[in-house]
Amino acid sequence: MSAVVCREVSKSFGGQRVLDGLELEVPEGSVVTVLGRSGSGKTTLLRLIAGFERPDAGAVEIGGEVVDSARRFVPPEKRRVGYVAQEGSLFPHLTVAQNVAFGLSRAERAGGRSEELLRMVGLEGLGKRYPHQLSGGQQQRVALARALAPQPRLVLLDEPFSSLDAGLRASLRSEVMVLLRAQRATTVFVTHDQEEALSVSDLVGVIDSGHIRQFGSPLSLYDRPVDPSVAQFLGEANILAGTAGQGSVETALGTLRLAGDIGALRGPVRALVRPEQISLRALGDGRAPPSGATGTVVHREFYGHDCVLLVGVAGFGHPLRARCPGRPPAQVGDPVAMVVRGEVVAWPAPVSEASRRAQ
Amino acid sequence: MTATALAGWWPGRRRRLPLVLAATSVIVVALLLAPLGLVLAQAGQSGWATVWSALDRPFVATLLWNTVRLALAVTVLAALVGTVTAWLTERTALPARRAWAVLLVLPVVLPDFVLAWTWSSIFPGIHGYWGAVLVMTLHLYPLVYLPMAAAFRMADPGQEEMARALGLSRLQAWRKVSVRQARSTLLGGSLLVCLALLAYYGAFEDLRYQTFTTAIFGELETQFDPGVASSLSLVLVALSVLVLGAEAGFRERGKLQRSGPMAERAQKPLPLGRAKVPALAAVASVAVPATGFPVFVVAYWMLAGGSSTLPAAVSLGSATAYTAVYSALGAALATVLALPVSLLAARHQRKWSGALERATFVTQAVPGIVVALALVYLASHFIGLVYQSPELLVFAYAVMFFPLGLVAMAASVARASPRLEEIGRSLGHGPMAVRLRVTLPLVAPGLVAAFCFVFLSGATELTATLLLVPTGAETLATQFWAYAEQGVAFGAAAPYAAMMMLLSAAPAYLVGRWFDRGYRSSRGTRPAFEVVA
Numbered sequence: 001m002s003a004v005v006c007r008e009v010s011k012s013f014g015g016q017r018v019l020d021g022l023e024l025e026v027p028e029g030s031v032v033t034v035l036g037r038s039g040s041g042k043t044t045l046l047r048l049i050a051g052f053e054r055p056d057a058g059a060v061e062i063g064g065e066v067v068d069s070a071r072r073f074v075p076p077e078k079r080r081v082g083y084v085a086q087e088g089s090l091f092p093h094l095t096v097a098q099n100v101a102f103g104l105s106r107a108e109r110a111g112g113r114s115e116e117l118l119r120m121v122g123l124e125g126l127g128k129r130y131p132h133q134l135s136g137g138q139q140q141r142v143a144l145a146r147a148l149a150p151q152p153r154l155v156l157l158d159e160p161f162s163s164l165d166a167g168l169r170a171s172l173r174s175e176v177m178v179l180l181r182a183q184r185a186t187t188v189f190v191t192h193d194q195e196e197a198l199s200v201s202d203l204v205g206v207i208d209s210g211h212i213r214q215f216g217s218p219l220s221l222y223d224r225p226v227d228p229s230v231a232q233f234l235g236e237a238n239i240l241a242g243t244a245g246q247g248s249v250e251t252a253l254g255t256l257r258l259a260g261d262i263g264a265l266r267g268p269v270r271a272l273v274r275p276e277q278i279s280l281r282a283l284g285d286g287r288a289p290p291s292g293a294t295g296t297v298v299h300r301e302f303y304g305h306d307c308v309l310l311v312g313v314a315g316f317g318h319p320l321r322a323r324c325p326g327r328p329p330a331q332v333g334d335p336v337a338m339v340v341r342g343e344v345v346a347w348p349a350p351v352s353e354a355s356r357r358a359q
Numbered sequence: 360m361t362a363t364a365l366a367g368w369w370p371g372r373r374r375r376l377p378l379v380l381a382a383t384s385v386i387v388v389a390l391l392l393a394p395l396g397l398v399l400a401q402a403g404q405s406g407w408a409t410v411w412s413a414l415d416r417p418f419v420a421t422l423l424w425n426t427v428r429l430a431l432a433v434t435v436l437a438a439l440v441g442t443v444t445a446w447l448t449e450r451t452a453l454p455a456r457r458a459w460a461v462l463l464v465l466p467v468v469l470p471d472f473v474l475a476w477t478w479s480s481i482f483p484g485i486h487g488y489w490g491a492v493l494v495m496t497l498h499l500y501p502l503v504y505l506p507m508a509a510a511f512r513m514a515d516p517g518q519e520e521m522a523r524a525l526g527l528s529r530l531q532a533w534r535k536v537s538v539r540q541a542r543s544t545l546l547g548g549s550l551l552v553c554l555a556l557l558a559y560y561g562a563f564e565d566l567r568y569q570t571f572t573t574a575i576f577g578e579l580e581t582q583f584d585p586g587v588a589s590s591l592s593l594v595l596v597a598l599s600v601l602v603l604g605a606e607a608g609f610r611e612r613g614k615l616q617r618s619g620p621m622a623e624r625a626q627k628p629l630p631l632g633r634a635k636v637p638a639l640a641a642v643a644s645v646a647v648p649a650t651g652f653p654v655f656v657v658a659y660w661m662l663a664g665g666s667s668t669l670p671a672a673v674s675l676g677s678a679t680a681y682t683a684v685y686s687a688l689g690a691a692l693a694t695v696l697a698l699p700v701s702l703l704a705a706r707h708q709r710k711w712s713g714a715l716e717r718a719t720f721v722t723q724a725v726p727g728i729v730v731a732l733a734l735v736y737l738a739s740h741f742i743g744l745v746y747q748s749p750e751l752l753v754f755a756y757a758v759m760f761f762p763l764g765l766v767a768m769a770a771s772v773a774r775a776s777p778r779l780e781e782i783g784r785s786l787g788h789g790p791m792a793v794r795l796r797v798t799l800p801l802v803a804p805g806l807v808a809a810f811c812f813v814f815l816s817g818a819t820e821l822t823a824t825l826l827l828v829p830t831g832a833e834t835l836a837t838q839f840w841a842y843a844e845q846g847v848a849f850g851a852a853a854p855y856a857a858m859m860m861l862l863s864a865a866p867a868y869l870v871g872r873w874f875d876r877g878y879r880s881s882r883g884t885r886p887a888f889e890v891v892a
Contacts (some may be wrong), residue, residue, distance in 0.1 A: 083781070083782060
């Protein structure tokens, strides 16, 4: 069964269309991430599911029950949805314990549920503090504990880690996700960070100009983006022009094998080569000249566990990115040879580009 | 058309404005603007020809000249005194600067007519133009001091550093960044000085200096000609609207911009070195005559008054009680009226809700005497009330000090964000429960601040009170005035002045703490809501 269903949901603010016939289905017990740039409507989507806003058109269902349609509206307090906002939104006049207990009944409060939740998020003993006495990371933990306290059937997370610094963000993120999975809580998480989206979710929906452009597992999205812009949004991408035919595509990096199901593609295309697909070797080490393309290293980014080399190739407007495991195989200024490993994805080139090249 | 396309027209789905809130606000604003309309109606009733003949006199030209030259001199001097003292207490290593800061804002709670009286009762030579310039400067400079001190305190050190990194010298950076940014604050404060000056009456009577307010009172007392009085009021209102318009213009331009989160590091106070003694002398030369001297004079007259204190003591208790009751009721009314307008302005950023809020500030430009006149007119023409009834006085306080209440509660109303209400709802509580458990506790400190602010202002109000106070229910201000005006019973007047200061001390302290905490909490040390709780 689906925990959340959005059907043709539209919403405008002051004439600006924020959601445009959006469709989304979140399976029970899964972690679904909605990934989009700022202004793509992802926060509005969460607010509609929580019942803080009403859509102009369309319907929202939670756990099989229609909570918002043209004829029916279930107010937020009757939806059993936990919401964690970007800035935490803790009640500043209440202590940590009072914040967590806000959604609990008297009996539940007496039963020590808030202590249990504080222990769960690792904030044992801080119940008497006020929100302003906590760090940003601690505040977000309290916000999560508060949202989970009344045992919601659905948890909505609105970029809850984006205000934290990079190190804390990654560690808190995995901690929270382990916790949510242990609770078997259906979770809808919105973010603009592709790494966050790919790493934590069962399913990812890419939202753009008010609707979901692509929906699927992180792996399928990364390997099979529906178009170049989704490809670039989901990670580093080299987009090469080429000509397809007989299951392969001719590009500046040689003849690349097309992924099986698009083998029938013909004519001018744009192909996606991820940086980690390019293997790179320094030239001039006495070995035989390689079969692949050659270029010159123009810049090096060292990340510790791996590195990225930017390689300028004659006839190419911008350098290609190649990710190499371990130590950099070449220095800036060195000539290098490149070979593409594995299959690639390609899309028919836009008509204007195709006709230009035909002349 | 499909059902889904039609759904947009389903009433529940349109974004609703809170009707009750909006309607209440409109009614409140209409009430507040009523006095202004009444003055116009009154002047119109006596005929525009009469108005014109009342104004087209050399006497009116003299009043205008008196008012303008006083406003110019006091505004410039108050700006100078306020800025220098603010800079000394906020940015330099002045010894005991916290204590000086408190002493320097105290004149705010000292009524203008008491200050003027303390000076003229000891030095009869202080009167006329220069007397008025001196006393008004000492009374009004805090209106510049307060915003300038805040501006100096909150100035982002990062901006001056950035200017220096761009190659400016220390002095150039200070001039081009800090001074330039403080300039609009200074202009805003100066215009407030101007606005307040136009409304005063008691101090000018003390100092025998003629302005529009004293002339309006004169008309009412000697000839009781409300037609002429309201014609003069029109000029006064026109002058005030002019000043307020200018003030609003500067406020728009002077918005404080901050590039990032507030810098945590405190600014290093400038060491004074050999300038320490002159700096101390400068601060003392303001604080002593503005605060120390009047307090001393009131105490002196109470002791030296001896036998003349005796008759006064009889009504001191009742006057205190009446003052407290009228001011408290006025404060409660102003607070209750301000809440819906404040909520609407903070939460529904629509053009007209902002306009509604700004409209209430127009009442600031209507001097107390005009409000009182309008209410007298209203009472006698429309509702058959005896015009010196407690209801009218309480309503007058609420109308006059409504903008203060609005300002005082703005910060906490903004804190009670609708986002927090939404979270409360998603945790399973209905709208009423959430309002009680989330919004009310967050707004409460602002309500207390607004109440204190209006109470304080009502307790020290003279002009409107003189006209509207119910017979036999004299307040501290009117009793003080009755004795002080006789010119001899200084000892009898002094206890009333002392009581007024005592009565306004507690709310003034609370208001002061509130603004201080508000500022500190924005630096992340403590939240403002703990203040009054």
